[in-house]
Amino acid sequence: MITFDHEHVPTEHLRALEADGIPVRPGPDALVHAQDKGVMRAKLDAIGVPCPRHRIVSDPQDVAAFAAEGDGFPVVLKTVRGGYDGKGVWVVDSVEEAADPFKAGVPVLAEEKVDFLRELAANVVRSPHGQAVAYPVVESRQVNGVCDTVIAPAPGLDEDLAVRASEMALNIAKELGVVGHLAVELFQTRDGRILVNELAMRPHNSGHWSMDGAVTSQFANHVRAVLDLPLGDPRPRAPWTVMVNVLGGDYPDMYSAYLHCMARDPQLKIHMYGKDVKPGRKVGHVNTYGDDLDDVLERAGHAAGYLRGTITE
Amino acid sequence: MITFDHEHVPTEHLRALEADGIPVRPGPDALVHAQDKGVMRAKLDAIGVPCPRHRIVSDPQDVAAFAAEGDGFPVVLKTVRGGYDGKGVWVVDSVEEAADPFKAGVPVLAEEKVDFLRELAANVVRSPHGQAVAYPVVESRQVNGVCDTVIAPAPGLDEDLAVRASEMALNIAKELGVVGHLAVELFQTRDGRILVNELAMRPHNSGHWSMDGAVTSQFANHVRAVLDLPLGDPRPRAPWTVMVNVLGGDYPDMYSAYLHCMARDPQLKIHMYGKDVKPGRKVGHVNTYGDDLDDVLERAGHAAGYLRGTITE
Incomplete structure (x- = not known):
């Protein structure tokens, strides 16, 4: 048995291990939902689990559009990968504040700020x-x-x-x-x-x-x-x-x-x-x-x- | 810190460690009471702790004398060192049965068989x-x-x-x-x-x-x-x-x-x-x-x- 923290290991590496006959638990098909917040939200939607209102946004203007679709700002922005303990998460009050999350080149998920x-x-x-x-x-x-x-x-x-x-x-x-x-x-x-x-x-x-x-x-x-x-x-x-x-x-x-x-x-x-x-x-x-x-x-x-x-x- | 099971380590080795400035816990002066049943009984007598009637015996005839001093046989015989989980312990019903414990060349402790x-x-x-x-x-x-x-x-x-x-x-x-x-x-x-x-x-x-x-x-x-x-x-x-x-x-x-x-x-x-x-x-x-x-x-x-x-x- 090999044990390691594989939460941040790319899925393709885990699939390569599985292809070599090594059981990976949890497996990459499950783990991707804890690795990628976009995949997680899409899956929870598909199985009917209640989540905050959300969608992938493409740029600050799209964040403003997301806000307008609901109750307006503030909006929570998250890079879909790499965040924990508040890292990779922004609470933005305006379109001007919404630029930072896009700088990492990782898809950005917008979510309502839940009361x-x-x-x-x-x-x-x-x-x-x-x-x-x-x-x-x-x-x-x-x-x-x-x-x-x-x-x-x-x-x-x-x-x-x-x-x-x-x-x-x-x-x-x-x-x-x-x-x-x-x-x-x-x-x-x-x-x-x-x-x-x-x-x-x-x-x-x-x-x-x-x-x-x-x-x-x-x-x-x-x-x-x-x-x-x-x-x-x-x-x-x-x-x-x-x-x-x-x-x-x-x-x-x-x-x-x-x-x-x-x-x-x-x-x-x-x-x-x-x-x-x-x-x-x-x-x-x-x-x-x-x-x-x-x-x-x-x-x-x-x-x-x-x-x-x-x-x- | 060195950790090892030192219960069966001779006292002089533990004293040598202490002399080199290495703390030994429990130390040899305490540990000897768990290593040698004769020393243990003598100390417990000295501090007034109730024990089964006991004394060191020198040979099977002395075991018979120990029995006669109390309620007779059976008598419990123990080698003072090396016993655990019933090993090194004999319950003898007669002077004829009392020979074995003396064969190891270790002092033998006789104790009343407590009801x-x-x-x-x-x-x-x-x-x-x-x-x-x-x-x-x-x-x-x-x-x-x-x-x-x-x-x-x-x-x-x-x-x-x-x-x-x-x-x-x-x-x-x-x-x-x-x-x-x-x-x-x-x-x-x-x-x-x-x-x-x-x-x-x-x-x-x-x-x-x-x-x-x-x-x-x-x-x-x-x-x-x-x-x-x-x-x-x-x-x-x-x-x-x-x-x-x-x-x-x-x-x-x-x-x-x-x-x-x-x-x-x-x-x-x-x-x-x-x-x-x-x-x-x-x-x-x-x-x-x-x-x-x-x-x-x-x-x-x-x-x-x-x-x-x-x-x-």
């Missing part, structure tokens, strides 16, 4: 013979376009909506032929709809809580799926689990902060990635769980802030 | 600056001298007795200068006493349940202690956690059994050690947890039996 109540994520895992499991739908809070906090399950989420989101994610996994973990990032709109924002075909930041919060973590289930093993129970172990990302701060040496956090909260789960610390870079995450959401949120937020250096007591 | 109700284990972890945590006291069920099943916490254990066992283990860790994990194997006698059977200074079979059943596993806390990091919460996450050892059976290839067990019980936690399968060899363990002890016991017992091949449906 959302909050962001959710539905994480599912599917194995080659079609077994699938759904993690509880979570709330994902972004800061400056980067995931900051995930709460499992999403607080106060209507059960019908939660079931609909899970079914939608399971249906996407099936229709796209996903093998392994699929994260479906969602907007919950103020008028009670759920729209698909992005897809990721790998263990995902919105599922990191499951390492300490679920019977089977997203990583274990992803590997089980890729190996076509029976999948593990995705249910939560505690009423609330909270994940907060640890971003690099001004201090490259987090060791003393690490000691402080462990001593302050013996139940805290710190996961550091061994990366060099750079300001704003995701270098780890912390998980907390318990019966009281406010307490669980406070503990995770404190630890992540202390490790970054934005909280000093 | 115990059950075996318990108190697992604690202690760090270099003296922080210590205690896991819940567990029940350990042996089959043919080998640990088979561990139940956390020990069912029906009187709370006073549980507190006494934990305090005893914490006191032993302190008095012996243990750094890292200390497992204290105990006999619970029919007349309500707890006596120390064995000591182990490392993550222990009686603590494997903690990998899935405690907030912080024994392995995580052992490493935290050795690195002098603040220790993690040792409390259980579920009302009951059960561990059953997977012993090698007649079939070296466990893969199909592995698939069956995962499919039958999506909550099952299987931990295989990557060892070659030999009959009777510990090649892994399974953990289950939940609210109902009978259910948790059945699931773990079924999985371990199925993996070994003694259960086929």
Whole structure:
């Protein structure tokens, strides 16, 4: 078995591997939907999954036309390939601001700027013979376009909506032929709809809580799926689990902060990635769980802030 | 940092490492109590910890004298070094049977055969600056001298007795200068006493349940202690956690059994050690947890039996 992060590997290379008899999971036919936002939107349209209003645009004038077809500016522009964590995404208020996205020479997708109540994520895992499991739908809070906090399950989420989101994610996994973990990032709109924002075909930041919060973590289930093993129970172990990302701060040496956090909260789960610390870079995450959401949120937020250096007591 | 299993490394080698400025945790002065049962018994006597009646014996006639000093035969004989999983231990019923243990040329310890109700284990972890945590006291069920099943916490254990066992283990860790994990194997006698059977200074079979059943596993806390990091919460996450050892059976290839067990019980936690399968060899363990002890016991017992091949449906 060869394992590597193949999300950014061009489809033709993956097809060449398959042609040599090497199973690629997820395969290129599924993966292209996480690699190319234009292909993803066309497929979701075809299978009837609700998305923000969107179309490929050819130049700034076409962006203005797209805006006029709906409620006007602002409009969200995305290069169809290469974006993550807010990179490759622009929110533009006028035709004058719409020039930048076209400079990369990559097709540009225009989307309505959704008036959302909050962001959710539905994480599912599917194995080659079609077994699938759904993690509880979570709330994902972004800061400056980067995931900051995930709460499992999403607080106060209507059960019908939660079931609909899970079914939608399971249906996407099936229709796209996903093998392994699929994260479906969602907007919950103020008028009670759920729209698909992005897809990721790998263990995902919105599922990191499951390492300490679920019977089977997203990583274990992803590997089980890729190996076509029976999948593990995705249910939560505690009423609330909270994940907060640890971003690099001004201090490259987090060791003393690490000691402080462990001593302050013996139940805290710190996961550091061994990366060099750079300001704003995701270098780890912390998980907390318990019966009281406010307490669980406070503990995770404190630890992540202390490790970054934005909280000093 | 050099890491290795140093339980069977002669004390003089560990002292040589220390003399070269390499911290050894646990150090040789502590470790000798887990390496030499004679030293262990002498120390526990000195600090007032209750043990089975015992003394070093010099030959079979001396074993008969030891028996006559108490309630007679049977008597338990142990070589003071080199035993584990029932190896190096004899239960003898007469002076004629008492010859074998002396053949190895290692001092022999005689102990009364305790009329115990059950075996318990108190697992604690202690760090270099003296922080210590205690896991819940567990029940350990042996089959043919080998640990088979561990139940956390020990069912029906009187709370006073549980507190006494934990305090005893914490006191032993302190008095012996243990750094890292200390497992204290105990006999619970029919007349309500707890006596120390064995000591182990490392993550222990009686603590494997903690990998899935405690907030912080024994392995995580052992490493935290050795690195002098603040220790993690040792409390259980579920009302009951059960561990059953997977012993090698007649079939070296466990893969199909592995698939069956995962499919039958999506909550099952299987931990295989990557060892070659030999009959009777510990090649892994399974953990289950939940609210109902009978259910948790059945699931773990079924999985371990199925993996070994003694259960086929």
